[in-house]
Each structure stands twice: as C-alpha cells, then as structure tokens.
Amino acid sequence: MSNRYIQHYESLLNDLENQSLRRKLKVSDSPSAPVMKINGQDVLTFCSNDYLGLANHPEIASAMIDGVNIYGGGSGASHMISGHYTAHDQLEQALAATQAKHIPNVKGLFFSTGYMANMAAITGISAGLGENQTMSIFSEELNHASLIDGVRLASKQNNAKVFVYPHQDLGALQKLLSEDKSRFKLIVTDGVFSMDGNIAPVDQLLALAEKYDALLLIDDAHGFGVLGDSGHGILDSFKIDAGNTSANRVIYIGTLGKAAGLSGAFIAAHKHLTEWILQKGRAYIYTTASPPAIAHGLLKSLELIQQEQYRNALHQNIAYWRKHLKLHKWQLVKSSTAIQPIVIGQNEDALRVAEALYKKNIWVPAIRPPTVPAGTARLRITLSASHTREQIDELINAISEVEHAF
Numbered sequence: 001m002s003n004r005y006i007q008h009y010e011s012l013l014n015d016l017e018n019q020s021l022r023r024k025l026k027v028s029d030s031p032s033a034p035v036m037k038i039n040g041q042d043v044l045t046f047c048s049n050d051y052l053g054l055a056n057h058p059e060i061a062s063a064m065i066d067g068v069n070i071y072g073g074g075s076g077a078s079h080m081i082s083g084h085y086t087a088h089d090q091l092e093q094a095l096a097a098t099q100a101k102h103i104p105n106v107k108g109l110f111f112s113t114g115y116m117a118n119m120a121a122i123t124g125i126s127a128g129l130g131e132n133q134t135m136s137i138f139s140e141e142l143n144h145a146s147l148i149d150g151v152r153l154a155s156k157q158n159n160a161k162v163f164v165y166p167h168q169d170l171g172a173l174q175k176l177l178s179e180d181k182s183r184f185k186l187i188v189t190d191g192v193f194s195m196d197g198n199i200a201p202v203d204q205l206l207a208l209a210e211k212y213d214a215l216l217l218i219d220d221a222h223g224f225g226v227l228g229d230s231g232h233g234i235l236d237s238f239k240i241d242a243g244n245t246s247a248n249r250v251i252y253i254g255t256l257g258k259a260a261g262l263s264g265a266f267i268a269a270h271k272h273l274t275e276w277i278l279q280k281g282r283a284y285i286y287t288t289a290s291p292p293a294i295a296h297g298l299l300k301s302l303e304l305i306q307q308e309q310y311r312n313a314l315h316q317n318i319a320y321w322r323k324h325l326k327l328h329k330w331q332l333v334k335s336s337t338a339i340q341p342i343v344i345g346q347n348e349d350a351l352r353v354a355e356a357l358y359k360k361n362i363w364v365p366a367i368r369p370p371t372v373p374a375g376t377a378r379l380r381i382t383l384s385a386s387h388t389r390e391q392i393d394e395l396i397n398a399i400s401e402v403e404h405a406f
C-alpha cells in the first residue's frame with residue numbers, strides 16, 4: 001500500500017523526468033577503460049575521470065592485492081581510533097612530497113574521498129578561531145558542489161561569512177577582499193573547473209591572498225596527475241615556489257579517484273594548517289578510514305604518475321581532438337585539460353544529443369542544471385591517455401553526424 005509520501009515522491013520524480021532532469025544509472029560489467037561493457041554491449045566511453053588510464057593498470061591492481069595480503073580488508077575504525085595503518089602513513093608522506101617544492105613545511109592528510117577532504121578542510125580551517133572570531137570565505141561561483149557544501153556548513157557551524165565571486169573575476173574578488181574587515185579570510189577555488197575544464201589563475205589568486213592576508217584553498221581534483229612537468233598538479237604547472245613568502249598560504253587538495261586511478265584525496269598544506277584540519281575536521285574524524293590496501297595501491301599510482309608517458313599520451317590526445325573536431329552549431333569550451341565540454345544549451349537538446357551518440361554506442365554524459373547554469377546544458381567529454389586515435393576519430397565523426405542531423 002502506498003502512503004502519501006510514496007505518491008508525493010513519485011510525482012516529484014515524474015516532474016524531474018518531464019524536465020529531462022532525472023538522473024539514471026548505467027551498470028558496467030567490465031573495468032574502467034575506453035571500451036566498457038554496458039548491458040552486454042561494448043560502449044566507447046568519454047565520460048570517466050580516469051585521465052591517465054590507471055584505473056585498471058595491472059601494477060596498481062597487483063599492489064592492491066599485495067596490500068590486502070599485508071593488511072586484510074577493512075581498516076576497522078576511523079584514523080583517530082585504530083584505522084591508521086603504515087600504508088596510510090607512507091602515502092601521506094609520499095603525497096606531501098609531491099607538493100614539497102611548492103609549499104614550505106608541507107604535511108599531507110589522506111581522506112577516503114575528495115568530497116570529504118573539501119568538507120573537512122573548509123569546516124576545519126574555519127573552526128575554533130578564537131572568541132568572537134569568524135572566517136570570511138570568498139568562494140568562486142563555479143566551484144564544485146563539495147566546496148559549496150563545505151562553505152555552507154562552515155557558515156552554519158562556524159558562523160563563517162560567505163561571499164561568492166563571479167567566475168574568474170579577480171576584480172570582483174579584490175573588491176570583496178578589500179572591503180572585508182575580518183581578521184581571517186579564506187579564498188576557495190577549483191583548480192580546474194570540473195564542468196568547463198578551464199584553469200584558475202593561481203598565481204594571481206595567490207598574489208591577492210598575500211595582499212589581503214588570506215589563505216587560498218585550491219581543489220585540484222582534475223589537475224593532480226594531469227598538470228605540471230612532474231604531473232604534480234596546478235602548483236607544479238604555475239611553478240609556485242615553496243620559497244615564496246606567500247606559498248604557505250596555500251591549502252592544496254588533490255583527489256585520487258581521477259588521474260591516480262583509485263579513490264581518496266589529500267590535503268597538503270603547511271604542517272600547522274594540516275594539523276588543525278586533522279584536529280577540527282569532523283569529516284575526517286568521524287568516519288571509517290578507507291581500506292589500507294587502497295593506500296598501498298595508491299603508492300604505486302604515485303610512482304606511475306611521475307612517468308611522463310601517461311601524461312604525454314593524454315596531452316597528445318587533447319591536442320588531436322581539438323585540432324580535428326569541427327563544430328557548426330555547438331561550441332567547444334576553451335580548455336587545455338582532459339575536460340572538453342561541448343555546450344548545447346537546453347536540457348532536452350543536450351539529452352537528445354547524448355542519446356543519439358549512445359545509439360552509436362558512444363557514451364558521453366549530458367550535464368544539466370543544477371550541476372551547470374541553466375541554458376548551458378552540455379556534453380561533458382573527457383579524454384584519457386588510454387583512448388586511441390581511432391576512438392577519438394570515431395567520436396569526432398559521430399558528433400559531426402549528430403550535429404548535422406540536429
């Protein structure tokens with residue numbers, strides 16, 4: 001028997017369906033790879049964040065198996081209780097080492113997910129600042145949902161004052177910073193914007209942080225492993241030097257479920273900032289540590305990320321795609337990262353295009369509001385080092401055909 005809640009939610013779901021906003025899961029029977037088996041059918045995918053093709057790398061899989069042999073399955077508890085193992089500790093040191101050229105006295109802290117790292121970093125750093133002291137947070141308009149949620153929670157839990165500045169508008173940010181009288185300021189930004197693929201001007205943001213005596217939190221979920229000469233992410237690509245006076249203002253967050261191929265995330269910041277987040281970040285403290293075998297596997301991912309071959313293959317694929325795709329009605333967003341969106345506009349149109357591609361066994365997700373602003377529904381195409389030229393050609397040809405027929 002249905003009660004009124006069941007009926008109410010059914011009608012809400014129908015509304016979503018009617019607005020082309022109802023999200024649907026596809027179930028895969030095979031590992032993450034350019035070609036995946038969905039309902040028994042081979043599908044060419046351009047939607048994963050496995051940018052370097054490491055998610056199914058045999059050396060990582062075998063490192064995880066070694067990890068299971070050493071540590072067994074689960075961690076058994078939160079990090080603070082009894083869930084922190086040698087593999088977690090080694091990984092935190094290896095992760096911190098990736099940012100040591102860019103952040104002085106850097107300390108790493110490993111999390112099960114990027115979502116939690118962002119929540120913990122923002123709520124932790126704005127907690128317990130002293131009697132009647134609160135943080136003013138300056139948050140980029142197009143920040144990832146996990147940053148937005150972290151900022152909202154900081155506002156609720158820690159009375160943080162929140163200012164949202166328009167996308168890439170440093171003039172507006174500067175005005176907000178200059179007008180704010182608070183002693184504690186935090187600028188929060190994505191490194192690579194997840195639905196556009198463009199890059200935050202980290203050097204200029206850091207200069208503003210210095211000028212207005214603020215901290216700068218950068219979520220480099222899509223840059224870690226992809227950007228920089230050593231693949232160490234956005235600070236590496238901007239050549240931020242640990243010797244700069246402003247470098248200890250950075251709270252760097254990298255995630256490990258994308259280019260690193262497994263799951264998890266980390267904070268790398270000056271040891272006193274990281275340690276405070278560890279003390280006060282509830283999303284760190286009150287959750288079970290992820291299995292140590294994952295940390296053990298991630299140590300292998302970090303080794304592979306340092307090798308240029310994966311990053312070079314990705315960047316060659318990006319250049320090839322941008323050179324050969326020719327669009328007439330739709331717009332390819334300007335992006336030098338693995339995220340290569342095509343803006344279609346209306347939700348139902350984006351969905352129709354994605355469905356037309358899927359009929360050709362090509363899987364590209366249609367991203368709609370609230371993930372992107374209304375009227376900018378898009379195909380979020382992501383490229384990987386593991387795509388072949390032929391596969392990219394297949395996508396280009398399919399998009400041309402669908403656009404022509406649209």
Ligand code: PMP
Pocket residue numbers: 112113114115116118144146190192194219221222255256257264265
């Ligand atoms: N930040 C950004 C910019 C992201 O795109 C994502 C995931 N899509 C996250 C954080 C969350 O990371 P995780 O998937 O590890 O929770």
